[in-house]
Amino acid sequence: MKPFLLKIFSAIFMSILVSCGGDDDYTPSETADTENPTPPKNLRTTNKTENSLQLNWDAATDNVGVVKYAVFQDGTLINNEITSTSLPITSLTPETEYSFSVIAFDAEGNESKNSEILKTCTLAETLTYKTHLSEMGVFSGPLSDLNPAGDVQLYEINSTLFTDYAKKQRLVRLPNCETMRYKGNDLLPDFPNNTLIAKTFYYNKDEQDPSSGKLIIETRILLKINGNWQVGNYIWNEAQTEAVYTENGSVKPISYTNEDGDTLDINYEIPSKQDCFTCHNNDNTTLPIGMKLRSMNFTPSYTSENQLVYLESIGMLEGTASENISTLPDWTDEALYSIYERGRAYMDINCAHCHQPGGSVTNFNLDFRFDTPFEDTDIYASRGEIEARVQSTAPVYRMPQLGRTIVHEEAVTMLLEYLEAIEN
Template sequence: MKKFNFFICLFALVLISCGDDDDAMVPQCVNPINLEESNITFDSVALSWDDLNNTNSFTVEYGLSGFEQGSGTTINSTENSLLLTGLTANTTYDYYVQTSCDVSNVSLWSEVKSFTTLASPVIPQFLTNLSDLNLFSGNLADLTPTPYAFEYELSTPLFSDYAHKHRFIALPIGTTLGYEDDGLPIFPDNTVIAKTFFYNNDERNLSLGRKIIETRLLIKIEGSWETADYKWNDAQTDAVLDFDGSVVPITWIDAEGDINNLNYEIPSNTDCFTCHQTFNEITPIGPRLRTLNFVKNGVNQLQQFIDENYITGISSSDNVSALPVWTDDSYTLEQRARAYFDIQCAHCHIKGGFCETQSPLRLDFESSFDDSKIFDQRFSIQSRISNFIPGFSMPFIGTTTIHDEGVELLQAYLDTL
């Protein structure tokens, strides 16, 4: 019996020894290394990795960041690379890769790697809902521009019944603005210029929220500009295309604590054309390089745009003139008043503007004092800016109330003539 047990043990040792030898003859399948992502878009990514096994069978598992392995999406590949498509924009994903050397010999999973898809590209079309254009990221009412856009301000802005304005320019991917002169830059086709109008509920406490009224758009389509307006809903969740214009009652508390009420007028598309046309062609008004060329928060805004490659063809903002800031006392009274005239009035009172044949005034900043005819028309100017009478007051459209601070500036200037 002891001999029998001995032979059984000996036989078992032989089997175990043979098994060990067989395992030693099969190379271990090594997991992929050096995982990399490239050509990331809003809905796709190219993955690649290094294989130390000289094989052609891999499995990729991916899912939303933090997903539990085994619950993700798996795809097999016969190459050490794979193009993932159909992804969600502006989303972070995790992924793992495994090598299969043969049916019974697979590697461990690789280390986890992550990537984030880009934001959805802007749709340069006048779709029904503003949200469909991908101009904003996240909650629409936060007014966070798409990553493909940059915000800007004007040295002297247009007055619009004390409304606040949020401005940005969205450029097609891979393009920039081009430098031509101190006026408007060269805009590539499919550029979108957006301006959103809103009122803070209480200027003394911004945490009380705001009322967004409208978002005006200019889109350059096949070399020509087109305009449209989007009216925001009461829930502040979206805005709807509106070519006809409307009136929105507004109430807000100003910085002095006074309650203000007005009927805000959203312009019709015809109204937009009245101001945004030169020689019967639609054109932007605000973002001229000279109106962008000023110091904001300690930094020259135009130079920042140049440095960040939003504008090419120019290396220094010093090569561009600067429209004076109308509230800056370091400029002369005449410079401030002329800058105010330029941004408020010159789009109509200029050669080729809406009022070219109706008035001799030429109110662009570049016109000389004599050519401007301000002196000849000073009494008419004084009368039209000091009273609000529809069809008579200036500006002709776009306001329903007097800009007290602006009138004070212009009156002070006219009194010196």
């Protein structure tokens, strides 16, 4: 029996030895990493210039670790070996929109989904006053046609400044990708840097036949540069083919036929740069006058919808709603507005830029802004002097002193009615 058991135990022992010998060659299987990183988030730009920017993003996450990123510009790969979370991008075109996205990779080559696309624009080149109006990019085609360039927008205001019966074309150009922004009131919006506002003054040679041609006199241009507004003026030549920058004032004799068929001779006064500052200055800060939201809150001639709504629809204005903005009355509309509204509206657009706190006229306590309560305007106490000055053409006495040399007959009739109404 013992020899039999010995054989059994020997067989079991050898089996164990063989089994252990096989274990020496065993290698456990390894699981491959197939988990993708998360997409990079919060794409943003810094150090933006006319030709470059730095793209930044938040780091992606991965179960093992992200080792690099790839950046796409307008859908085209521009770099796939980025080991940080930023990339300087150069050789861009000024005032141009670009789109960027980023993908993350781990050590196994697993890639994330695309990040959200960031759209951004390079800065516009800083505007300057060129020698000739044709260099300013305001018009396309022959200058005398006054056709706005493709990126220039016509705008209108519903109660206008009187300038010896001259007609005016009002234009604004914003940098690409920029917009005017609502500031919480119905006055001026916030304009981006490199905004251009142009106003061209002209007469029709014959108001009874506008096709007879124009007598174009000047194009005044406001530029917003580094947060500050600058003023400049271009005087048109006799051939109406070009206008030249000047800072000097002058007088230009004008003769034209008005709507009644009468010939009017006017010594039109072109303002100097200092004259422009006089009207556009408030507390030593230069500002536009006409482009207040309440002055544009109406349906103009170039579109069938409210002007503010239209400007928002084309991306030039944001953050406002026309129903929340008041409207400066059209002083010529006696059917829609009372004499009190019309009188105050005329004084607002023609006089208030100088006659208000911070304005250029400091020796009067007048405040002609439309929204100033009547009892704070001092109009009643000054009504006699107002009546005399609006009918005067004496340069040192007339009101306004700048911008007119003749009496605005229609406005004087309305203003005398207004002054009589407040007296009664």
